[in-house]
Amino acid sequence: MGLEESTFRDVVCTVCGCCCDHLEVTVKEDTVVKVKNACAMSTSKLLNYMNERIMKPMIRRRGRLSGCSYRDAVDAAAKILLKSRSPLLYGWSLTSCEAVEVGVELAEEVGGFIDNTTSTCHGPTILGVHEIGESSSTLGEVRHRADLIIYWGCNPIHAHPLHMSRYTLLSKGRFRKSRSERTLIVVDVRRTDTAKMADMFIQVEPNKDYELISALRAAVRGDEIEQDEVGGVPTDLIEEVAEMLISCDFGALFFGLGLTMSPGKSENVDAALSLVRDLNSKTKFVIIPMRGHFNVNGANNVMTWMTGYPYAIDFTRGFPYYNPGETSAVDLLARGECDSALIVASDPVSNFPYKATCNLTSIPLITIDPHITPTVLCSDVVFPSALVGIETSGTVYRMDGVPLVARKLVEPPRNIRSDIEILRDILRRYRNLKRLGR
Amino acid sequence: MPKIQVTLLTGRSLGQGRAKEQGKLSELYLESVACCEVQHEDLQNIGLEYGNNIRVTSNHGSVVVKVVAPTQPLPRGVVFMPYSIWATQILGSDTEGTGMPTYKCIPCTVEPAIDEKIMSIEELTKKFPRKRSRS
Numbered sequence: 001m002g003l004e005e006s007t008f009r010d011v012v013c014t015v016c017g018c019c020c021d022h023l024e025v026t027v028k029e030d031t032v033v034k035v036k037n038a039c040a041m042s043t044s045k046l047l048n049y050m051n052e053r054i055m056k057p058m059i060r061r062r063g064r065l066s067g068c069s070y071r072d073a074v075d076a077a078a079k080i081l082l083k084s085r086s087p088l089l090y091g092w093s094l095t096s097c098e099a100v101e102v103g104v105e106l107a108e109e110v111g112g113f114i115d116n117t118t119s120t121c122h123g124p125t126i127l128g129v130h131e132i133g134e135s136s137s138t139l140g141e142v143r144h145r146a147d148l149i150i151y152w153g154c155n156p157i158h159a160h161p162l163h164m165s166r167y168t169l170l171s172k173g174r175f176r177k178s179r180s181e182r183t184l185i186v187v188d189v190r191r192t193d194t195a196k197m198a199d200m201f202i203q204v205e206p207n208k209d210y211e212l213i214s215a216l217r218a219a220v221r222g223d224e225i226e227q228d229e230v231g232g233v234p235t236d237l238i239e240e241v242a243e244m245l246i247s248c249d250f251g252a253l254f255f256g257l258g259l260t261m262s263p264g265k266s267e268n269v270d271a272a273l274s275l276v277r278d279l280n281s282k283t284k285f286v287i288i289p290m291r292g293h294f295n296v297n298g299a300n301n302v303m304t305w306m307t308g309y310p311y312a313i314d315f316t317r318g319f320p321y322y323n324p325g326e327t328s329a330v331d332l333l334a335r336g337e338c339d340s341a342l343i344v345a346s347d348p349v350s351n352f353p354y355k356a357t358c359n360l361t362s363i364p365l366i367t368i369d370p371h372i373t374p375t376v377l378c379s380d381v382v383f384p385s386a387l388v389g390i391e392t393s394g395t396v397y398r399m400d401g402v403p404l405v406a407r408k409l410v411e412p413p414r415n416i417r418s419d420i421e422i423l424r425d426i427l428r429r430y431r432n433l434k435r436l437g438r
Numbered sequence: 439m440p441k442i443q444v445t446l447l448t449g450r451s452l453g454q455g456r457a458k459e460q461g462k463l464s465e466l467y468l469e470s471v472a473c474c475e476v477q478h479e480d481l482q483n484i485g486l487e488y489g490n491n492i493r494v495t496s497n498h499g500s501v502v503v504k505v506v507a508p509t510q511p512l513p514r515g516v517v518f519m520p521y522s523i524w525a526t527q528i529l530g531s532d533t534e535g536t537g538m539p540t541y542k543c544i545p546c547t548v549e550p551a552i553d554e555k556i557m558s559i560e561e562l563t564k565k566f567p568r569k570r571s572r573s
Contacts, residue, residue, distance in 0.1 A: 015455075040452060044459040052461035063568075119537040127536060155510075159450040189447065190518070191511045206445045206516060207543040257449065261541040265534065292450075312537055328537030349563065350462070350522060353529035353539045354499050361566035373462055374523050377563045 005033070012406045013042045014094070014389030016160050017291030017399035018167075019406075030410045032390070039161035046390065052372045054384035055413060065382060070415070074422075076381045077342070078429035080364045082438070084340040086316050087112035090329050091346030093293035096394020096406070099419035100295075100302040103344060106427045108315050113338065116299035117292075117346055118311040119328040124260040125289045126300070126310055127324060128269030135276050137252075137286040139166075139400045144173035148248035150185045152272065153209060153258020154290045157193040163290070168252070169197065183248070185241065187212070188258060202241065205232035210264045213271040216242055220278050251285040257292075291399035294389070294406075298397035333359045340364040342426075344419060345385070349374040368422050383422045386412035394420075440484040441549040444476075444517045446494065448529075448541045451509065454520035463559060471522035472556050475508040476548060480515065486550055493551035494519070494528060496544055501527040502554045517548060523562050 011023040025046060026034035035046045057073035058065040068076075081087055089107045092100050093116055100116075107114035118126065142149075149168045156163040164170050169184050176182055186198040187209075195201040204212050208231030215230040219242035225235045245251055253276055259268040272287060279285040291297050300310035307313050309322035312329070325331055329348070332338050333356040340363050349357050350373065360378075367379040370387050386392040389406030396406050412418075457470035474494055486492065492505045494517070501524050512518060519525040521541075528546065533539050557565075 015459075041455040041459060044456040048460045052463055120539065120541075123537045155450070158452040159455070161452065189513065189516065190508075193510055195510075203513070206447070258542065260538060261448075262543045263534075263540055265536045265538050265540075324537035325533055325535035328533065330531055330539050331533055331537060334531035334533075347462075349566070351526060353531040354527050355531040356539075357526065358567055361563075361568060371461065374559055374563045377560065378566060378568075 004028070008407065008409055011409065012389060012396065012404045013038060014294045014387070014396065014406050015039075015042045015045055016294060017297060018160050018163050019294055019396055019398040019404050020162050020166060021404055025409055027409055032410065041161065049370070049387055049390055053370060053413065054372055054376065054382060056384065056415070058382040060380040065379070070417075073381055073383055074425045074429050077366045077383075077426050078433055080340050080366060080381065081110045081112075081342070081426070081430055082433050084110070084112065084364075086338050088329060088332055088338040088341040089114040089344070090116070090341060090348060091344040092116040092299040093118070093296035094345035094388070095295065095419045096388045096392075096396065097295065097298040097302045097403075098394050099344070099388075099423060100299050101306065102420055102423040102427065104303060104306045106423055106430070107313070109427060109430060111315050111318065113312075113314050113316065113327060113329070113332055114303070115312045115327070115329040116296060116303065118296055118300055119324060120330060120351060121257060121292050121296065122260055122289050123311065123324055123328065124266035125269050127266035128273050131270055132273035132277060134273055135280055135286050136288060136400070138402055139288070139398070142252045142286065142288070143167045143171045145175055145250040146252040147176055147181060148183050148185070148244065148251040150187065150251070150253040151194055152187040152253060152255040153262075154254060154256025155188070155192040155194045156254075156290065157197075159256070159292070160290055164194075164197070168254070183244065185244070200241070202233055202237065207262050207264070208232065209259055209262060209268050210271050212238070213268070213275050216245075217271070217275050217278055220246060220275070220282070245279055245285070246282045248283055251279065251283065253285065253287045254290050255287070256290040288400055295396040297399055297401060298395065298403070301397055301401070330356045333357075338363060340366070342366045342368070343375055343379075344368045344423070347373040347375045349378050368419055384416050385422060386416050386418045388419070391416070392418040439549055441547050442480055442483050444480065444515055444546050444548050446496065446528075446544040446546040447516060447518050448521055448525045449518065451520045453509075454522065468558070471520045472524045473504045473506045473519070474548070475512060475518040476505050477508060477512045477514055477516070480517070480548070481505060484548065484550055486552075491551045491554055491556060493549050493554065494546050495549070496528040496530070496546045498530040499528040501525075502551045502556050504556060517546070523559060527562070
């Protein structure tokens with residue numbers, strides 16, 4: 001980390017849920033100068049992480065954000081939380097498990113809601129798993145054994161660019177060594193770039209996934225399908241696919257937001273989990289959600305260890321309560337139930353629907369983020385933070401639940417602290433103010 | 439004014455994923471996400487060319503973006519917008535009891551908006567209300 005050029009090997013990427021751990025990053029004078037083995041998104045992040053950085057804490061005064069001391073920002077944040085009856089603590093998927101741990105402690109202390117970005121990505125997946133359970137495995141198992149891969153409602157070439165080369169179709173496993181030993185089926189509304197690589201592409205009509213999965217379940221059971229087509233897919237083809245699924249040795253179904261974000265949501269996932277459960281009476285099959293952010297799975301795990309629930313947790317009653325649809329961030333904001341918010345490593349102003357965002361910008365807003373984002377522009381108190389996996393280390397969970405350590409590669413800019421330090425300082429100040437009765 | 443009924447999908451694109459890492463205030467990010475992919479025949483129905491501005495309207499709002507050619511083929515009547523603050527302007531907040539808003543399969547209309555301007559991130563963030571007193 002000095003003036004000499006040094007290369008870090010087996011670096012864990014902190015972009016998507018693949019958490020690829022084979023990157024080579026060359027650093028000189030505390031700057032990343034070269035990146036090898038990374039995808040386009042990861043390379044872009046590692047070479048541009050200093051773009052649009054926030055370099056000092058800020059407080060909104062007379063309608064404008066202006067620089068302030070770190071101490072003043074901590075004091076202002078603690079006072080906002082102290083005045084609130086139902087604050088929302090949201091984000092947590094682009095930071096470390098250790099920061100999430102402090103976040104849960106803070107949420108309990110302030111008696112607020114804590115939710116992570118799961119509620120707007122794979123929340124319905126978790127609801128489906130509550131109902132059905134999941135037959136899962138690590139990505140290593142898939143790499144070594146899977147002879148049939150399905151991507152349903154996901155497009156890894158764009159969203160998880162190295163998923164196919166590291167874990168599925170193009171990977172070299174112990175028992176499946178080449179592309180010719182694997183079959184790829186893609187189900188999507190669009191003929192995506194992933195679909196172009198498939199042995200079989202099934203184009204389903206928009207919002208007909210549930211019907212198609214149900215028909216496939218019927219075909220796997222050996223039941224007759226009376227319709228000529230389901231969801232735009234001919235019955236003959238559905239029966240052919242069912243035969244392919246039954247006759248494989250080790251099948252892996254990966255699914256994305258095509259199932260969770262379309263009407264039906266958790267019911268679509270419920271159907272996919274049920275299909276895989278059914279298939280396990282005939283052969284070996286696993287199902288793995290394509291998690292988006294690099295530590296969204298870690299946020300679920302830490303919150304589950306600490307509260308019993310993976311996201312959308314309500315501490316306003318004095319004990320953890322969980323009911324997605326009621327205690328999840330978008331619902332709380334749409335109903336106008338929160339009176340302040342602390343956003344950590346997330347950009348809900350860009351990602352939440354308009355009405356929920358209007359209510360978010362109407363309440364006192366504290367944001368901890370390395371970069372300038374629309375959420376930062378709408379905030380009242382802003383803390384610049386160090387990037388996990390580049391400027392600070394931390395534990396992250398890959399999409400299949402394997403924990404990995406994201407390392408520190410360079411020093412953060414002067415006076416830029418980690419999420420953990422900032423959250424601990426806010427918690428400490430909050431406790432002091434509360435004890436003093438202010 | 440010609441107008442077509444479409445089904446909107448929002449989603450990740452590699453261009454969006456790469457551009458957001460370069461900064462959300464960057465020109466590249468604006469180019470990558472303030473857009474809507476429309477199939478060629480659908481575009482001809484409203485008499486437009488790629489590069490023109492269009493207005494996409496749902497039951498929840500309306501936004502002006504640039505119309506671009508699909509990077510991956512779309513069925514007729516289906517349009518695609520990358521995840522961004524432009525796309526979320528027209529999404530509803532109802533989660534049907536799941537916590538998850540509907541980001542895909544949204545009924546919308548698309549119409550020409552050649553003379554209308556695409557709002558910048560700064561302009562969009564100023565649109566949001568600030569009701570309560572600030573610290």
